[in-house]
Amino acid sequence: MAVYTDITEDDLSRFLAAYDAGTLLSYKGIAEGVENSNFLLHTTKGALILTLYEKRVDPNDLPFFLGLMHHLAERGLSCPLPLPRSDGALLGELSGRPAAVISFLEGMWLRKPAAKHCREVGRALAEMHLAGEGFAITRPNALSVGGWRPLWEKSAARADEVEQGLEDEIAGELAALETGWPKALPTGVIHADLFPDNVFFIGDELSGLIDFYFACNDLLAYDVAICLNAWCFEKDGSFNLTKGMALLAGYESVRPLSDAEAAALPLLSRGAALRFFLTRLYDWLMTPPGALVVKKDPLEYLRKSRFHRQVRNPAEYGLSR
Amino acid sequence: MAVYTDITEDDLSRFLAAYDAGTLLSYKGIAEGVENSNFLLHTTKGALILTLYEKRVDPNDLPFFLGLMHHLAERGLSCPLPLPRSDGALLGELSGRPAAVISFLEGMWLRKPAAKHCREVGRALAEMHLAGEGFAITRPNALSVGGWRPLWEKSAARADEVEQGLEDEIAGELAALETGWPKALPTGVIHADLFPDNVFFIGDELSGLIDFYFACNDLLAYDVAICLNAWCFEKDGSFNLTKGMALLAGYESVRPLSDAEAAALPLLSRGAALRFFLTRLYDWLMTPPGALVVKKDPLEYLRKSRFHRQVRNPAEYGLSR
Numbered sequence: 001m002a003v004y005t006d007i008t009e010d011d012l013s014r015f016l017a018a019y020d021a022g023t024l025l026s027y028k029g030i031a032e033g034v035e036n037s038n039f040l041l042h043t044t045k046g047a048l049i050l051t052l053y054e055k056r057v058d059p060n061d062l063p064f065f066l067g068l069m070h071h072l073a074e075r076g077l078s079c080p081l082p083l084p085r086s087d088g089a090l091l092g093e094l095s096g097r098p099a100a101v102i103s104f105l106e107g108m109w110l111r112k113p114a115a116k117h118c119r120e121v122g123r124a125l126a127e128m129h130l131a132g133e134g135f136a137i138t139r140p141n142a143l144s145v146g147g148w149r150p151l152w153e154k155s156a157a158r159a160d161e162v163e164q165g166l167e168d169e170i171a172g173e174l175a176a177l178e179t180g181w182p183k184a185l186p187t188g189v190i191h192a193d194l195f196p197d198n199v200f201f202i203g204d205e206l207s208g209l210i211d212f213y214f215a216c217n218d219l220l221a222y223d224v225a226i227c228l229n230a231w232c233f234e235k236d237g238s239f240n241l242t243k244g245m246a247l248l249a250g251y252e253s254v255r256p257l258s259d260a261e262a263a264a265l266p267l268l269s270r271g272a273a274l275r276f277f278l279t280r281l282y283d284w285l286m287t288p289p290g291a292l293v294v295k296k297d298p299l300e301y302l303r304k305s306r307f308h309r310q311v312r313n314p315a316e317y318g319l320s321r
Numbered sequence: 322m323a324v325y326t327d328i329t330e331d332d333l334s335r336f337l338a339a340y341d342a343g344t345l346l347s348y349k350g351i352a353e354g355v356e357n358s359n360f361l362l363h364t365t366k367g368a369l370i371l372t373l374y375e376k377r378v379d380p381n382d383l384p385f386f387l388g389l390m391h392h393l394a395e396r397g398l399s400c401p402l403p404l405p406r407s408d409g410a411l412l413g414e415l416s417g418r419p420a421a422v423i424s425f426l427e428g429m430w431l432r433k434p435a436a437k438h439c440r441e442v443g444r445a446l447a448e449m450h451l452a453g454e455g456f457a458i459t460r461p462n463a464l465s466v467g468g469w470r471p472l473w474e475k476s477a478a479r480a481d482e483v484e485q486g487l488e489d490e491i492a493g494e495l496a497a498l499e500t501g502w503p504k505a506l507p508t509g510v511i512h513a514d515l516f517p518d519n520v521f522f523i524g525d526e527l528s529g530l531i532d533f534y535f536a537c538n539d540l541l542a543y544d545v546a547i548c549l550n551a552w553c554f555e556k557d558g559s560f561n562l563t564k565g566m567a568l569l570a571g572y573e574s575v576r577p578l579s580d581a582e583a584a585a586l587p588l589l590s591r592g593a594a595l596r597f598f599l600t601r602l603y604d605w606l607m608t609p610p611g612a613l614v615v616k617k618d619p620l621e622y623l624r625k626s627r628f629h630r631q632v633r634n635p636a637e638y639g640l641s642r
Contacts, residue, residue: 006432008432008433009429009430009431009432009522010432010433024429025427025428025523026425026426026427026428026429026521027429028349028351028352028353028361029351029352029353030349030350030351030352030361031349031350031351031352032349032350040349040351040361042368042427047363104347105347106346106347106363107346107347108330108345108347108348109330110330111327111329111330111331112329112331200347201330202346
């Protein structure tokens with residue numbers, strides 16, 4: 001659930017005067033985004049999203065995030081488009097916070113996606129990877145392989161509270177990934193958090209991608225591995241091969257994976273599972289009881305990590321070769 | 322802040338099929354309403370509000386609330402209009418809760434209303450009082466004079482925690498109001514909670530009234546007294562006579578107060594101040610620390626109660642005679 005910074009109609013109207021956004025008719029704080037305060041605006045020119053960036057977002061990253069959305073939207077990807085101010089800037093300030101006005105994307109995220117939706121997600125991810133080419137700003141991925149050990153060291157001593165033997169198991173897995181992590185695969189801008197709640201559909205049609213606030217430069221195939229983790233497992237922990245096939249076929253219909261990328265998929269998927277396991281484990285152990293954050297179960301990603309460890313061939317994800 | 326019941330796109334689309342509401346394009350949980358979950362919907366036919374009634378609302382009251390909005394809107398008052406289902410009902414069920422679809426009212430509530438806005442509020446309140454005539458269902462006011470003693474008895478023993486001497490002061494005030502409360506004034510449907518956050522404006526134009534979930538049958542002039550309390554005091558506790566004059570003149574431009582109503586205004590205003598003092602005191606004393614509710618300071622209404630007690634003449638509120 002979002003933090004809400006209340007804003008007055010006067011302040012907002014004055015802020016909007018710097019945009020070609022029409023006259024303000026209404027604004028509502030919406031329950032979306034964990035890191036920021038978001039408002040849905042109606043103006044005489046239509047619907048917009050106003051985002052106030054709260055403390056958890058580094059202001060130095062905002063030119064990357066907003067510039068990227070602008071870059072992707074200009075290249076035809078369906079994603080929210082930041083509106084420029086009359087001075088050309090994509091970022092302003094409201095209620096003492098960095099703030100941006102972004103086009104409103106119609107659509108809904110799917111609580112129960114099917115294989116046909118996974119195909120659309122794969123296709124959109126590949127389109128994003130191509131559209132990201134030529135974007136001038138770079139942002140390293142703080143949550144890739146180099147970031148996992150410092151994160152793990154904050155939780156390791158208490159890991160066995162979650163499951164007996166976990167400290168040894170994760171230490172081994174982390175060492176194996178650090179040793180084997182591929183270095184020569186194609187890189188580019190990745191979304192890095194393309195979970196179902198960040199992909200909008202109207203009916204069965206994908207209407208767009210949102211929430212680029214984890215986007216960064218990294219291995220493109222690592223983004224595919226994140227999506228395999230996020231979209232292709234069932235609630236009972238089983239891997240749905242039909243969904244895997246659909247997601248990978250959708251991706252390859254736009255951007256075929258190289259042989260090296262395909263071969264790395266099991267390892268990259270282990271890495272993606274560990275990355276979400278580690279952040280969830282940290283939140284699980286460190287969040288005080290009664291806090292406003294919904295704690296997600298780290299064991300979901302431990303189970304996925306174990307699944308990936310026994311995969312020997314990318315065909316087991318549904319990759320056709 | 323609202324409680325959020327999450328709903329799936331499938332369930333919502335199926336629920337909406339019973340309405341002439343177009344095709345669903347998006348829905349967002351919004352941070353409005355303390356008692357209910359509210360969603361802002363976009364459909365091919367425009368914007369709508371979906372309300373899920375949570376536990377704090379008595380389902381037996383819903384036909385009154387929804388029927389009243391329908392009655393008022395049909396008589397030309399600008400307020401949200403519940404959409405009928407294909408079977409004519411105003412109420413359905415979604416995610417195990419009573420649910421209604423209501424027209425979306427553009428506009429914003431004013432964080433800093435001025436006298437000109439108070440005039441519009443007075444006018445709209447009187448229009449609501451006239452438009453309410455002929456509404457067939459009745460709902461007694463559980464928070465009028467008869468309800469104050471049971472409420473007070475839950476907090477009285479701890480009142481001195483808030484301010485020394487408060488138990489005696491409020492006991493005396495409550496007894497005085499019970500003895501002197503007028504019985505022969507005109508009655509009708511009152512809003513009973515017309516605070517600034519329930520009145521929408523676009524620019525300086527009042528665009529409508531919302532949140533009829535405290536509406537009930539009671540003395541019409543008591544509703545005026547509630548508005549004097551809600552709109553005409555400054556942050557420092559002082560009464561703004563210019564705002565009082567504007568609010569009362571706005572009201573009387575549509576529905577002039579009788580001499581008896583005018584004479585009762587100081588007592589009714591004391592009653593309204595006590596009513597909000599008592600609910601706030603109760604919440605203040607009973608809400609566990611760390612709960613999700615914003616506790617409003619009961620002392621604000623204690624100060625208003627003391628102000629009203631020294632008023633001798635309705636002219637002191639700005640009533641012209």
